[in-house]
Amino acid sequence: xxxxxxxxxxxxxxxxxxxxxxxxxxxxxxxxxxxxxxxxxxxxxxxxxxxxxxxxxxxxxxxxxxxxxxxxxxxxxxxxxxxxxxxxxxxxxxxxxxxxxxxxxxxxxxxxxxxxxxxxxxxxxxxxxxxxxxxxxxxxxxxxxxxxxxxxxxxxxxxxxxxxxxxxxxxxxxxxxxxxxxxxxxxxxxxxxxxxxxxxxxxxxxxxxxxxxxxxxxxxxxxxxxxxxxxxxxxxxxxxxxxxxxxxxxxxxxxxx
Amino acid sequence: xxxxxxxxxxxxxxxxxxxxxxxxxxxxxxxxxxxxxxxxxxxxxxxxxxxxxxxxxxxxxxxxxxxxxxxxxxxxxxxxxxxxxxxxxxxxxxxxxxxxxxxxxxxxxxxxxxxxxxxxxxxxxxxxxxxxxxxxxxxxxxxxxxxxxxxxxxxxxxxxxxxxxxxxxxxxxxxxxxxxxxxxxxxxxxxxxxxxxxxxxxxxxxxxxxxxxxxxxxxxxxxxxxxxxxxxxxxxxxxxxxxxxxxxxxxxxxxxxxxxxxxxxxxxxxxxxxxxxxxxxxxxxxxxxxxxxxxxxxxxxxxxxxxxxxxxxxxxxxxxxxxxxxxxxxx
Numbered sequence: 001x002x003x004x005x006x007x008x009x010x011x012x013x014x015x016x017x018x019x020x021x022x023x024x025x026x027x028x029x030x031x032x033x034x035x036x037x038x039x040x041x042x043x044x045x046x047x048x049x050x051x052x053x054x055x056x057x058x059x060x061x062x063x064x065x066x067x068x069x070x071x072x073x074x075x076x077x078x079x080x081x082x083x084x085x086x087x088x089x090x091x092x093x094x095x096x097x098x099x100x101x102x103x104x105x106x107x108x109x110x111x112x113x114x115x116x117x118x119x120x121x122x123x124x125x126x127x128x129x130x131x132x133x134x135x136x137x138x139x140x141x142x143x144x145x146x147x148x149x150x151x152x153x154x155x156x157x158x159x160x161x162x163x164x165x166x167x168x169x170x171x172x173x174x175x176x177x178x179x180x181x182x183x184x185x186x187x188x189x190x191x192x193x194x195x196x197x198x199x200x201x202x203x204x205x206x207x208x209x210x211x212x213x214x215x216x217x218x219x220x221x222x223x224x225x226x227x228x229x230x231x232x233x234x235x236x237x238x239x240x241x242x243x244x245x246x247x248x249x250x251x252x253x254x255x256x257x
Numbered sequence: 258x259x260x261x262x263x264x265x266x267x268x269x270x271x272x273x274x275x276x277x278x279x280x281x282x283x284x285x286x287x288x289x290x291x292x293x294x295x296x297x298x299x300x301x302x303x304x305x306x307x308x309x310x311x312x313x314x315x316x317x318x319x320x321x322x323x324x325x326x327x328x329x330x331x332x333x334x335x336x337x338x339x340x341x342x343x344x345x346x347x348x349x350x351x352x353x354x355x356x357x358x359x360x361x362x363x364x365x366x367x368x369x370x371x372x373x374x375x376x377x378x379x380x381x382x383x384x385x386x387x388x389x390x391x392x393x394x395x396x397x398x399x400x401x402x403x404x405x406x407x408x409x410x411x412x413x414x415x416x417x418x419x420x421x422x423x424x425x426x427x428x429x430x431x432x433x434x435x436x437x438x439x440x441x442x443x444x445x446x447x448x449x450x451x452x453x454x455x456x457x458x459x460x461x462x463x464x465x466x467x468x469x470x471x472x473x474x475x476x477x478x479x480x481x482x483x484x485x486x487x488x489x490x491x492x493x494x495x496x497x498x499x500x501x502x503x504x505x506x507x508x509x510x511x512x513x514x515x516x517x518x519x520x521x522x523x524x525x526x527x528x529x530x531x532x533x534x535x536x537x538x539x540x541x542x543x544x545x546x547x548x549x550x551x552x553x554x555x556x557x558x559x560x561x562x563x564x565x566x567x568x569x570x571x572x573x574x575x576x577x578x579x580x581x582x583x584x585x586x587x588x
Contacts, residue, residue: 024332031326031335034342035319036554038562040350040363043319047343051336058332075331099565155575156568163564248330248388255446257330257388 005190012125013067014087015188017077018230020060021088024078026109027053028245029096038099045145049106052138059131079249083242084232091174093229093238100153100160101167107146107211108171112178114139115203116195124192147211154215161216168220176225179204184230270299284485289415292358300484304414305359307486312352313370313377315345317551321385322394330388337434338391344427351424355416371556379537380463382545389442389449389456395435397457397464397502403428404498405468408488436505443509450510457506458514465529466537468495474534499527 007015030050037043061074092109096102117139120132153160179197189196212219228234248257270277280297283290290296319342326342329335353363369375380398385391406428409421442453469475469491481487489497499518506513517530539545 028327031339034326034339035323035346036558036561038558038565040316040346040353042562043316043346044343044350047339047346051339051343054332054336054339058336061332078332079330099562152572153565153568156570156572157564159564160568160571244327247328252330252446252448255330255449257334257441257445 005187005192007187007191007193009067009069011184011187012193013064014184015194016060016064016067018087018089018184020057020064020077021086022092022109023053023057023060024245025086025088025241026092026105027051027057028241029092029094030102030106032096033102042099046102049142049145052135052142056131056135056138059134063127063131075249079246083234083239086234086238086242087230087232088234089174089178089229090226090235091171091178091229093234093241094171094174095237097167097170098163099149100163101170103146103149103153104164104167104171106142107150107208108175109178110139110142110146111204111207112197112200114143114207115200116197118203119195119200120193123194128193143207147207150211150217151215154212154217164215164217168217169222172220172222173224173226177227177229180227180230182230270297272297281483284413284483287485288413289418290413291415299480300414300486301359303481303484303486304417305356305361308352308356308359308417309361309366309369310376310378312349312356312366313375314381315349315352316370317377317381317555319345319349320551320554321381321383321547322391324385325388325391328388329391334391334438341395341431341434344431348424348427351420355420358416367559371552371559373543373552376541378467379540379545380467381551382540382548383459383463384547386459387452387456389439389452390460392435392438392442392453393456393460395431395433396439396505397435397460398467399428399432399435400502401464401467401498403432404494404501408494411485411488413485439509439511443511453509454511457511461514462532462536463540465495465499465532466540468492468498470534470537496526499529503527 027050030046030053033042033046034050035043037046057078058074061077065072065074065077091105094101094105114136117132117136120128121136123129123132150164154164155161179201181196181198185194185196188194189199208219272280276295277297280295280300283294290300322338322342322345326335326338329338353366356366357363366375370377385394403425406421406425410418410425412418412421439453439456442449444450472490472492475491482490503513503518515530517528519528520526521528540548543549
């Protein structure tokens with residue numbers, strides 16, 4: 001990250017909403033497992049990670065509302081936008097699938113966010129730096145937890161290995177999008193606020209590589225990548241996720257909860 | 258969250274009188290019984306049954322509240338509910354461990370639950386239909402659970418008593434959270450207040466049933482009291498709960514669905530109407546609105562997760578074998 005250059009308010013707002021939406025949506029997906037996990041220990045671990053993600057989302061929405069300066073709250077931003085206004089990447093909104101797919105999605109996202117937060121910890125924006133300093137510790141645990149499962153499942157039984165391979169194939173088209181640079185990330189990086197996503201790929205590979213090696217899994221590059229989340233173009237599953245998320249806020253407009 | 262007056266444990270025991278008298282003397286001296294201490298079989302069986310039911314209640318109890326996590330109306334409420342449901346899973350784990358000290362495994366207990374042989378608190382066989390139900394469960398169901406569990410902190414069996422101390426601290430927090438949800442609704446829009454009243458109407462009687470049958474109909478209360486597993490009778494605890502809860506509801510401006518509920522100056526307690534025991538037994542025996550779905554959800558989670566658990570075991574075994582092979586090669 002350089003410094004000196006400044007960032008305009010809309011660009012910073014977009015950057016924060018992308019991040020906040022990533023965390024909210026992945027937290028939502030993880031929390032869908034609550035009470036239905038393969039073992040009691042996971043019924044504790046998954047809500048734990050979901051709580052971290054929701055907590056990070058709250059800090060980001062609160063700051064985004066502040067930057068926007070229109071008197072909106074964290075809940076207005078989290079609950080009351082239209083689907084096309086959500087800017088999360090496609091990876092986080094993918095349906096849970098089986099436990100293998102859920103853990104691989106978690107590992108991918110965490111392996112992207114850890115180097116992101118590490119870089120953002122020295123952000124020129126003090127609020128972003130503060131959020132990053134806390135998040136970086138939490139995401140390290142997510143890598144450890146999800147990574148251990150990827151190893152167990154890749155190495156475990158024939159069935160678990162097949163399911164892990166299916167998960168790799170299933171999620172492969174959604175990986176490139178998270179590393180995509182665009183004018184928002186260029187400006188954020190030039191202003192020293194957040195790193196360019198593309199710059200995080202080597203760090204991501206350094207995290208995933210040894211885990212896949214230990215699991216005996218092979219990384220695959222899909223023929224086509226899916227993109228669009230950062231511009232509000234989502235998959236069909238996203239509307240249902242938002243219907244769930246927004247249900248009460250939409251049914252009782254203006255109420256306090 | 259919960260425990261209900263114990264259902265269906267056999268307290269009879271057939272040790273000789275000297276053994277039983279020596280055990281009773283320890284109980285009467287308020288000594289804690291620890292896992293390796295000699296104990297009557299009936300005492301062990303009663304505790305396994307009670308702690309198991311308690312643990313199962315925590316686990317099944319994750320479902321009705323988990324039902325609202327993705328729909329929680331604000332991020333603050335969502336985080337609090339996630340944490341609460343996670344606490345319940347933690348209580349379950351803690352309680353299964355306490356039961357394991359009595360010589361039963363978590364797997365055995367889980368199998369009994371999934372086979373429909375083990376009971377759990379029947380309150381969780383009612384559905385959570387609105388967000389206010391999350392408030393009502395925290396306020397009433399956790400409130401009733403606390404009434405039951407505070408005395409269990411002095412239970413004669415050490416591991417259970419110690420587990421209850423931690424559990425009660427978290428339950429008190431949940432109960433305050435639930436009451437705060439109800440307060441927000443009661444002070445909110447007419448629609449929100451209506452939602453709160455509707456939740457109280459539906460959860461009040463099932464909450465009173467959580468204390469179990471009347472003392473006159475409870476078969477095992479006396480022995481459990483003598484062994485100091487229980488410290489108060491079902492009816493005593495139920496009365497304490499009513500007396501503590503009615504003023505809280507009145508403060509919210511809500512009404513209780515019991516026309517006979519009124520303060521009795523002479524007794525210094527609230528009188529209340531007759532509990533529908535037919536409904537209680539119907540729900541205990543499997544006929545509640547959600548019995549089938551709750552068990553089906555637990556079975557599905559268990560069955561769908563089988564390959565994960567098998568993979569974890571297989572991986573651990575492979576790792577052990579690889580470590581040993583490396584060690585052998587190095588020698």
